[in-house]
Every structure is written in C-alpha cells, then in structure tokens.
Amino acid sequence: MKGRGCWETASVRSFCSSGCLNKFKKDDSGDDDETTSPTDKSELHCTIKDLSLKLDDLGTCNDLIAKHGAALQRSLSELEGLKIPYESSEKLKAVNERATLFRITSNAMINACRDFLELAETHSRKWQRALQYEQEQRIHLEETIEQLAKQHNSLERAFRSAPGRASNPTKSFSEGSFLTPKGEDSEEDEDTEYFDAMEDSTSFITVITEAKEDRKAEGGTTGSVEWTSTDNVLDNTSLVPKGPPKVKRRVRIPDKPNYSLNLWSIMKNCIGRELSKIPMPVNFNEPLSMLQRLTEDLEYHHLLDKAVHCTSSVEQMCLVAAFSVSSYSTTVHRIAKPFNPMLGETFELDRLDDMGLRSLCEQVSHHPPSAAHHVFSKHGWSLWQEITISSKFRGKYLSIMPLGAIHLEFQASGNHYVWRKSTSTVHNIIVGKLWIDQTGDIEIVNHKTKDQCQLKFLPYSYFSKEVHRKVSGVVSDSQGKAQYVLSGSWDEQMECAKIVQSSPSSPSSDGKQKTVYQTLPAKLLWKKYPLPENAENMYYFSELALTLNEHEEGVAPTDSRLRPDQRLMEKGHWDEANTEKQRLEEKQRASRRRRLEACARGCGSEDAEKETDVYMPLWFEKRVDPHTGEMACIYKGGYWEAKERQDWHMCPNIF
Template identity: 90%
Template sequence: MSGSTWIASECTRSLRRKTSHPSQDDSGDDEDGTASPADKSELHDTIKKLSLKLDDLSTCNELVAKHGVALQRSLSELDGLRIPCESGEKLKAVNERATLFRITSNAMINACRDFLELAETHSRKWQRALQYEQEQRVHLEETIEQLAKQHNSLERAFRSAPGRAANPTKSFSEGSLLTTKGEDSEEDEDTEYFDAMEDSTSFITVITEPKEDRKAESGTTGSVEWTSDNVLDSTSLVPQGPPKVKRRVRIPDKPSYSLNLWSIMKNCIGRELSKIPMPVNFNEPLSMLQRLTEDLEYHHLLDKAVHCTSSVEQMCLVAAFSVSSYSTTVHRIAKPFNPMLGETFELDRLDDMGLRSLCEQVSHHPPSAAHYVFSKHGWSLWQEITISSKFRGKYLSIMPLGAIHLEFQASGNHYVWRKSTSTVHNIIVGKLWIDQTGDVEIVNHKTKDRCQLKFLPYSYFSKEVARKVTGVVSDSQGKAHYVLSGSWDEQMECAKIVQSSPSSPSLDGKQKTVYQTLPAKLMWKKYPLPDNAENMYYFSELALTLNEHEEGVAPTDSRLRPDQRLMEKGHWDEANTEKQRLEEKQRVNRRRRLETCSRGCGAEEAEKEAEVYVPLWFEKRLDPVTGETACVYKGGYWEAKEKQDWHMCPNIF
C-alpha cells in the first residue's frame, strides 16, 4: 500500500508539473511579439521537457498497473488465510475498497493509454505546425517592413507632387474631417494597431454654403456669420516683417556615426529612460528645456487670440497653438539632453517675438522642468512638466505629466490643458518614427468653454490621414460651436457649426453627431523646414537659434553646457567624455546634500530629504485651479540679468 501511495503522489506531482509549464511559457508574449533566438531556444527546451514528462507519465502508467495487480494478489492471499471472524469482516471491507480502487485505476490507465497514443501520434504534427507558424511570422514581419517603406516613399512622393494643395478647402474635406453628404466616414477599427479611444467625441460634418444656410436659417443670420474682425482668417496669422536681430540659419552638419540602438536598449526594457546612461550619439544638440521653449514657435496664434471678442473663437486659436507644439516632433526622433539639476534656459525675444521665456530644471528624479512665459501682447503661460518614459522593447512611450496654464490679461480667460502621449516606434527593426496619441481637453476656467481634441493613432492599413487631429469646441452649456480638424505635423482648420443632429446608429450600436458647418478656415500651417534640415537634426528656424551663443545669460544656461556645445560642433567623442564628467559632478553634489541632510535628520529621512531641491527662480505653490502642487515663477531672473548679478547661481557645469 505504501508503495502504491508513493507512486500515486509521484504521478500527481508529474501531472501538475506537466500542466504548469505551458502556462508559464505563454505568459511572456504580451509586450514583445518578435521571436528572438533566445525565445526559440526556450521553446525547444520546453518541447524537450514536455517530451520527458510524457515519458514519466508512461512510466507512471506502467507502475500503477503493476502495483495494482500486486495489491489485488496480496488481498486474495489474505482472504485464503484462516483468521478470526472480526478480522474477516474488516478484510472483506478492505477487499471491496481495493476492488473499487482497481476499477478506478483501470479507468485512469485506459485514459492515460489513450492520451499517450494520441500525444505520440500528434507530437510530430504539432512540431511541424509550430515551425511553419514561426516561418510565416518572420515572413509577415519582413512583408510589413517592406510595405512600410513603400508607404513612406509613396507618401513623400504624394507630398512633393505639384499642385497638391491647389484647393485647400477641397483637400481638407476629402482627406481630413469634412465630408460631403453620402460619404462614409466610419473608421476602419478592425485594422488599427491601437485601441480606439471610445470616450472621445465622434462626429461627421457636412459643408454648407453660407447663402444656402442663411436661407434655411432665416431669422438667425447673425449666429452663423464669421466675426467681422476676421481673427480666424489665415491671412492675418502670419508674422509680418523680418526680425530686427539677424540670427544664425544653420549649424554644423550631423556627423555620420554608426551605433546600434538596440544593442544598448535591449537591457533597459521596462526601466525609466531618464535613469539610463545614454551616449550623445542618440541625442540632438538641444536640452529638454530648449525643446520645451520650442513650443512657442507659433506664438502669433496667441497674439491673435488676444483680440478675440468671442471666447469660443479664442478657444479655437488656443487649441491650434496646443497642436502646433507637436509639429517639430515628426522628424525629431533624437533624444534631447537631460538637463542638469538647476540648469536654466532663457529666451529673451521681446523685440521680434514680443515675449520672454524662462525654464529651470527643478527636479532630477523624476526629471521635471518649470517654465514661465510673459508676452507684451497681453498673455502669459506657465507649466511644470515632468517627463515619464518607459522602454517597452518594440516602442518607447513618453508621457509628459503636468498642467499647462495660459491666461489672457484683458479678458481674464484662463485655459488649462495637458500634453498627449508620444510614442517612438520601430526600436528593434525598421525606420524609427514617432506618433502622438490620446485625448486632450482644454478648459477655459472662467467661461467653462471646452475643447475636446483627439489625436488619432497612426496605422499602416488605416484609410485615415496620417497624424490626424479632430476636435469640437463647446460652450459652458455643452453646445458645440466649432469643429476643428487637421494634422499635428501640417495644419489645423476650423469650421463654424450651424446645425447639429444625431446620426442613425451604426451596426455596432454607436451613434455619431452630424454637424452642418460653414466652409473651413485655415488657422495654422507649419513653417517649411530650412534647407539642408535633414543634416541638421531636422531643426526648424527657431530651433537653430536656441543654442546660439548669447552674452549676459545666467551661468546655468543650457547654451553654456559644454557637452552639448561639443556635440553641436561634431566632436561626439569629446562630448561623451564631458557628459560623463558632468553626470559624475551631479552625483557628487547629490552625495553632499545627503551628508548635509544626515546631520540634521534621522538616517531613515536622509535619503528622502536628499532629493529635496530648492529651485532658484521658481517656488512650489498649490495651484487653486488644478489642486496640484507645482513650481511657479517667483521673479528676480530678469532683474538679475539686468544687473549681471549671478552670485546666487550654482556651479553645475
């Protein structure tokens, strides 16, 4: 009996191990669909282990049958012995139980035998099918990569075709948001690579001629007219006149350095990108503070918005400005420099741009930058952006956290919004490309007007225009006034809504709102890139000037950062050496703060307090609008610059 019990327990353990291994092996495919050589080796090892467990099961089958027969024979021998009556009754009961065990064991043995025969029959077939699927997968990946290259070539050829934008209104209605009656504007969700954003406003718009609309809407003509100041007219949105100060229009060409990104990134999956030491080979010669300042390139949209008498019209221009900040990212796949703690960047352009901007790196882990902009045209902007990034193997996600505030002094309109998620694709194979996805809500906290923007994810097989953005501007009562559409790398247009009605439900039960609009007007269009931009990191005209040397800036200014300057000049080896020196200097400064803190607080609090850094030009305050704590400009920088008194600045370079 003891021997049979041991065999049964061994069989149970074997079967449990047998069933547990496949689930463990299948659990690692959620993030990375590419079968690496390590994955294939592991797969073959798993098949080998399963084959061994199958042999163990066969052995257990034979042992159960053997010991079952021996048990029955032993009981029969006991039954033939002369024993007392009382013992005979107990022996009879044991014999009956043994008979039930034999019947059950026989059933299990027959089932095991059938399983063994079936497994042996189909094992080779499964292996051949698995090999075929692996080959098909590799072939499909190669095909998709070729299709992507052909798609990019066709897209470039289409954009460079003469006469493409001869009729902007027609091009807009056919390729973007506005559709004529009868056109199918349903999204092909089955072929999307990303999950659809169900919470976003889904709608269809129909263009209406102004005259027809006035006839149909008699008595309400004033409500459908464009405003008389033409503040949304594209002709009034282009800055006039050359700049007063001549600035540089080129930087040294990017050197040709061959370096495998995957060889460095493969060991960093799941880690915070800011904590990974990266060579300058993957950077562009600008810091994150300068990239944040670059969002002001289309500041003239806000200058025009100052003159809007209607808050919903002003919202349209604010929305176009928020979208325009992504236009520089379409070709900019290189990583900006992580600023040193205490690093600053100023943009003093009152003469030509009419604004002053100041950024300061207020935290290192997590990396966080505070930004404040003052415009002499009557608006101010401030934000604290914390960059959270994760490398997922096939792609890199960059999530900017923090609210952006924009206030117009004359009207008191206070707008708040947050940035969308940026994703860098094809980290492993293919050409790197970046996409912007997610929903962005802009709220005017004075009037309660809202704008819902939707950044549609890009798909190779979608019929939608690449990098498409749609949106609806509504008042405090929820009534829609404008429809916005365009792409975050090209242009944005708005169309005034004259009538709205629900459409009939689609096959999947979803219902869209049909907006009848006037013809769309162009609000924003991207500036063309400078000549030779492909050899200058695809910098825009403004980006080329951001790292230009200027006199009188603070000693912590990004323009004075030595490794960034060396990289811009093309001395990448020296830049990498200098970058390591600066990072080590920053670590030494952190250890000094740790030692200073440990003298005044307990050992448990020392590590926490060591990360507490007091910014020089910004201070932590509770934001009454969002309820969050954020760094706000406290003043003093421009006064210190005028006096050239920088004694309070830390030595970080």
C-alpha cells in the same frame, strides 16, 4: 532495526557521493532562461542534451532506490521470520507495504521523465521548423515594409512637386473631404456629404453647407451665423509677416554622424523601468536638452498673438486649441531622445525683438525629471507650466506621459486657459523603423468663461480609413452648446468650422447615436512650416530648433547652451561627448550625496532621504495652483534682472 538504520545511512551516503542531487539542483536553477525560448538548432540540441543528463541522473537514483529497496524488503522479511510480539509483526508488515509503494512510485517517476524526454525530442523538430519559418517571415515583412515606405515617400515628393496641385489649403475641407485624400475624387454632392468622427470619442457627423443658403433656411431659429471677428483674426493665420531680423540666426548645424548602434541591445534589460534612470549613450540623443524641447512649443506663438485680438472667447479658444496641437508637429520625425537636464540647469529664450517674448525653463527635479517653464509676451499673454516626464519602456514601444497642467492667460480679457499634454508613444523599439504617435484626449478649459474644447488624438491603425495623425474636436460655450468643429492632423494643419445647427442622427445598427453638426465652410487655423533644407541630416530640426543651441553671450552659467557633452555631440564628437556625459552624471550624484549628508546632520538620519529630495529651485517656487489644486513651480522673478546686471553669483556649478 539496526539493519534498517544501516540501509538508510548507506543509501543516503551513496546518493550524495554520486552528486546526483546536487547536480540536479544546480542544473535546474540555471536552465530556465536558456530552454524556455530557444532561438536556433544548436540551442535546442543543448537543451535536449541537458534533459538527457538529468534523466540519466534520475536513472541512477532509481537504480539506487531499487537496490536499497530490495535490501530493505529482505531485511524486513527476515525480521518477520523472527519470533516477535504480534503488535510488532503488524507494524513490520505496514513498513514493508510502504517500502513497496515507494519503489513503485519511483519507477513511475522515472518512466514519466523518460516519456517527457521522448516527447520533447519529437516536438523540438517542429519547434525548430516553426521558428525558422517565423524568422523568414519577419525578414520578408521588414523588407516589404521598407520598400513600401520608400514608395510612399516617392509618391509624397511627386505629389508635392506636381504642377497642378491645388494651392488653396482649405479646398479639401470645404469640399467635404475633412482632410482625407478621397474627398478630392468624391462624386457625392459637396453640400450633403457626411463625415464620421471617432466612434470611441467625440461622436458627431459634420455637414458642410453654404452660409447664404443657411441664413435663408434657418432664419432666426439658430441666431446669428455671421463670422464675427473670425473673418479678420482666424483667416490666413499661418501667414505671419516677418521683417528682417535684428540678429542673424544660424540656419544649419553639423550633419549627424553615421554611427550604428543597436538600441535593443541596451534597452532589452530595462523593460518596465523609468526611462530617465536608464544609462543611455549620446548616440540615441539629439543635441538639445529637454528644456530646449519644451521651449519649442512656442514655435507657433503667433497663434496666441492673434488670439489676443479675438472679441469672442470661443473664437479665441479655437486658436488656443490650434496652438496646443501645433506643439506636437515638431515630434513627427524626432525619434532621438533629448538630453536629461542636470538639476538646476536652465534655458532662456530672449527673443523680444523678433518673437516678442521671453521664455525661461529650469530643471526643478531630477527623479522624477521635472521642468518649470514661464513665458512672457509683449503682445499681452503669459504661459507657464511645470511638466514632469513619466516614461516606461514596454518592450515593443516606449510610452512618454507628460504630467502637469499648462496655463495660458490673456491680460486684457482675463481669459485663463488650462490643459494637459497627450501621451507620446515610440513604436518599433525591437525591430523596424522607429516612429512616433500621439494619442489621448485633451480638454482645454477657460476658467473665466467656462468655455471648453474637447480634442481627440486618434491613434494610428493600419486598417483605419482615417487620416494618419488625425485630430478632431468640438469647442463649446459656457452653456455647453457646441460652437465650432475642429479637424486636422497634429503634424500638418488644423481647421475650424462654425456650427450653424445641431441635431441627433438616426441610431446606427449597433444602437449608437451621433450628433449631426451643420457647419459653414472651414477656415484654416494653423499650418506647419516646411522643414529646412537638409533637415534629415540635422535631426529633422525646424528653423527654431536650429537656433536653440546656438552660442549666446550673457546667459546664465547654468544654461543648456553651455553644457559640454551636448556641445560636443552637436559638433559630431560623440566619443568625447559620452565621456563628458559620464563625468557630469557622476558630478550630479556626488552633489546629491553631499546634500544627503548635510541633511542627515541637520534633520536626523530618518528624514534625510525625504529632505534631500526637496530641492529648492533658484528662479521658481512651489505654490498651490488655485485652478488645479496641485503643487506647482511658479516663476518668482529675478532672472531677467540678474541678466541685466550680469550677476550670476547665486547659480550653482553644475557643468
């Protein structure tokens, strides 16, 4: 038995001194990321070389095992020749058999590793060829898509400048095209053409009919089909009379500098993380804060001004729905990220003279980023919301989910509307041109009358025959009866058509059944304003967006207009803006640490982290929303009075 102990000691010492075990463990732990997805031939060669070295190490181990195994078997044979008790002899035989099996197993392991290396060497050449082919196809596809995009833009410009283009914006809808280009060339009868909606959402078919024929045909079975106040309110909604403004606003900002920066190089290590926690340089921003972007929702406020005069709640709902869709029209080309507001940052829009409203936003939470917003209009409506931005980077695309309810109340009628925003998706993060899509359903509810509107934002599909960025929906009264069909696109315009009669259609081949709506010709609700000249070099800002960061006297010291890094970026000084942005972020972190320490002294260390996160806004307060049952920040007043007095002593120093 002394010989057995010597063999074990010698073999272990020999194996460890060779460094095989340590080297094998070290190499194996660091090679996963390098060998699983090789990108070029040199990396494949390095991978094969590493595998060969590991196989050599295993071969050395095998030689040692064979050498010491043979010595073990000789020692055991010598022991068997000695005169020992029968029981000990049987145990020696069992040990000898196990040693033989161990040597056979180690040889089999080495042979399997050698076969694996040969197989890897054989297939590596196939992998390299396949990878090279995919890279060439990707480059070719990118070039093709870029060329198609240029041709598409050229065709759009040629179409817009064509002298024979129809001037009536509702012509295509009333002729039965439902805003699709093919409707202009359709040879079918305009009164009998059918239009399919989305299969997965509001499932209906619309038939356009003439009002006079319909009244004769239907008589009293469908009730009145007259447009009530809609003829006066819904018609020509987009034509807003504009008098000479009392304050001259700016119409341009400095052109965007041509800085090249690879977004993927920054975001590739941030997959699955919250976007607001990713340190991003200003190169990917636009010179507006999230509070100013939230205020941009008011660009088509005239829709709500007109809705005040509606005597029918369902007609008012049509205008409210058009307003909810119009807020997305500014995002179609806006791929840059707005600045994350500092905690306590505010933004006011005091435009009572020309827009008839006052708007105030305050950043009430930093993680997660949350902003409270309140709007008062002298025309008889108020809007308020608290929006929390939840965003996730998924690798190929970025999902932005605004959480929180939007409230709109008309003072005269008491109609109170509530809805939530849809999901925004930024595509082509890795390769290609960035583009934005809006998807999901929006439900608008009038809590006074129980009228409802269901809107569907159809996601973009390359193979779909639908209009890009299409939105469709149905407005129903308190009894659930459909009254209006809505259709359009979130980047161009929305139209509504009065429903005269509804009936079920015949089941399709897949067993699904749609509702057939017979409607009057459509009326235009909203049409997007054209972008200013040179907008492509000014971050695709609209006329309103160009004025939001304009310097203004008398605002609170926490106003976004006074944010130094944002102002430097707007002027084109991006390097200085990045330095200033880092200073502000560090200042905000220091403020949070001070609150944490103060809370730890006052509340105890265990509750310190929890209490620190409960930030007390300056102009808003937390209340339970009676309509949604959720906690939300509601404007508590005092801001405009403080502005009148120019008393800002209560404002924190955040810049």
